Amino acid sequence: MTLMRSTVLAFGLLASSSLVAAGPCDIYASGGTPCVAAHSTTRALYNSFSSPLYQVRRASDSATINISPLSAGGVANAGAQDSFCAGTTCLITVIYDQSGRGNHLTQAPPGDFRGPEANGYDNLASAIGAPVTLNGQKAYGVFVSPGTGYRNNVASGTARGDAAQGMYSVFDGTHYNGGCCFDYGNAETNNRNNGNGRMEAIYYGDNRGWGTGAGSGPWIMADLENGLFSGINTGNNGGDPSITWRFVTAIVKGGSNLWAIRGANAASGSLSTYYSGARPRVTGYNPMQKEGAIILGIGGDNSISAQGTFYEGVMTSGYPSDATENAVQANIVAARYATTGLNSGPGLSVGSSVSLRATTACCANRYLAHTGNTVDTQVVTSSSSAALRQQASWTVRAGLGNSACYSFESRDRPGSYIRHYDFALQLNADDGTKQFREDATFCLQPGFNGQGNAVRSWGYPTRYFRHWANVTYTASNGGVHEYDSAGLFNDDASWVVGAGFA
Numbered sequence: 001m002t003l004m005r006s007t008v009l010a011f012g013l014l015a016s017s018s019l020v021a022a023g024p025c026d027i028y029a030s031g032g033t034p035c036v037a038a039h040s041t042t043r044a045l046y047n048s049f050s051s052p053l054y055q056v057r058r059a060s061d062s063a064t065i066n067i068s069p070l071s072a073g074g075v076a077n078a079g080a081q082d083s084f085c086a087g088t089t090c091l092i093t094v095i096y097d098q099s100g101r102g103n104h105l106t107q108a109p110p111g112d113f114r115g116p117e118a119n120g121y122d123n124l125a126s127a128i129g130a131p132v133t134l135n136g137q138k139a140y141g142v143f144v145s146p147g148t149g150y151r152n153n154v155a156s157g158t159a160r161g162d163a164a165q166g167m168y169s170v171f172d173g174t175h176y177n178g179g180c181c182f183d184y185g186n187a188e189t190n191n192r193n194n195g196n197g198r199m200e201a202i203y204y205g206d207n208r209g210w211g212t213g214a215g216s217g218p219w220i221m222a223d224l225e226n227g228l229f230s231g232i233n234t235g236n237n238g239g240d241p242s243i244t245w246r247f248v249t250a251i252v253k254g255g256s257n258l259w260a261i262r263g264a265n266a267a268s269g270s271l272s273t274y275y276s277g278a279r280p281r282v283t284g285y286n287p288m289q290k291e292g293a294i295i296l297g298i299g300g301d302n303s304i305s306a307q308g309t310f311y312e313g314v315m316t317s318g319y320p321s322d323a324t325e326n327a328v329q330a331n332i333v334a335a336r337y338a339t340t341g342l343n344s345g346p347g348l349s350v351g352s353s354v355s356l357r358a359t360t361a362c363c364a365n366r367y368l369a370h371t372g373n374t375v376d377t378q379v380v381t382s383s384s385s386a387a388l389r390q391q392a393s394w395t396v397r398a399g400l401g402n403s404a405c406y407s408f409e410s411r412d413r414p415g416s417y418i419r420h421y422d423f424a425l426q427l428n429a430d431d432g433t434k435q436f437r438e439d440a441t442f443c444l445q446p447g448f449n450g451q452g453n454a455v456r457s458w459g460y461p462t463r464y465f466r467h468w469a470n471v472t473y474t475a476s477n478g479g480v481h482e483y484d485s486a487g488l489f490n491d492d493a494s495w496v497v498g499a500g501f502a
């Protein structure tokens, strides 16, 4: 026992002293459990990695650009993305595998569930939904809205059958929901639910359909197919805590009748083990029958209801030791993940009354207003009726779902806010739900046509306030709805924010 302890301690010291400059995958390799997939839009996960981290595509001309680290082992060159995407919108098209195995993640295809694209594929993530800083340098995570997903069905080197693997991810602990299933990890190769034990991925969120932990969530759980597991029991395991950190390190690892859930604040401190032991006591999970595909943001069968934010994550070959993972956690903490503003350009003053004027040639005398519960545009002047002037005036509030952005409260119906529902803009009373508050939260960026501002949905950052036939939507720049049409998008989605009429 004494001998074992000192061996572990010696390894821990070795890991933290001789690997000071090592990236997460260098640490896993020296622990004998190398990365077989390594994904991050924020930084290199090997000390020597300097190749592209991810690819973005802009809407204006469908051109793509690869974003690489600023230096080997360093933080992504977010400035290159910002220049490339100026005046248009960008989507993350590829998240490259840094392991050298070519296990890149791309737009997930339809499975048991179809994605929202016309061809059944899932949506791609906005390139700007999840800005952060690492050691003071700006980078972007992958902001997954419901409907968004990435996958690789032909991954090489990932665990198959009952073989052992490790996984960690860094997530935004405050961005989650109860939908199925915000996952990163090992899943079916055919996008379908092939039965118990066919997948083994990290899950993050407050889904209560299968497992739960202590409190009301969100929890780190293991998605093992037909079940999210928080420990040995199906259902509740009190050892799996609700997570409250902004940045979360989430770990799931699994071998032969042995698996574990571990977690930590990704910005400080060390990992705790929330479960370690035998496979769940239900048929089909021992032995496991992992298939080895890789998913991000979706369930194994392409369930697309979940949301969350992914910054970095890896899958390993072999069952990593706790000591190896502890050294990886120290590396993540040293990367110094921190929040940064969600708005770009000058902000709005909370409490002020504003108007938003359309800038498309057809409609430059029209303002964002409401008629009943419908948010539309109307011709308004200072001599319009008092009622209309109020209907076209909005009180700026701190974002109900994220105070780094804004909500727009009705002037004539205090307590009611602009929110999207089925992507149409509506005026509804705040019902206090997380869903309402997120639907009513919008972030500002410079207008696409050089005028005013674009108003981006916090929860669906590919979508912006847009007028279409004089009613309004959160529209994407090209997409399945008529109002997503790329023609005139830049004008329709740019608004001059001025003083309110009332």
Ligand code: AHR
Pocket: 180, 181, 192, 193, 223, 224, 225, 226, 227, 228, 298, 299, 300, 301, 302, 303
């Ligand atoms: O195990 C939970 C979910 O169940 C899986 O992600 C999905 O494939 C199935 O719907």
Ligand code: AHR
Pocket: 420, 421, 422, 423, 424, 435, 439
């Ligand atoms: O507007 C899109 C979604 O539609 C909203 O998030 C939700 O409230 C509704 O189902």
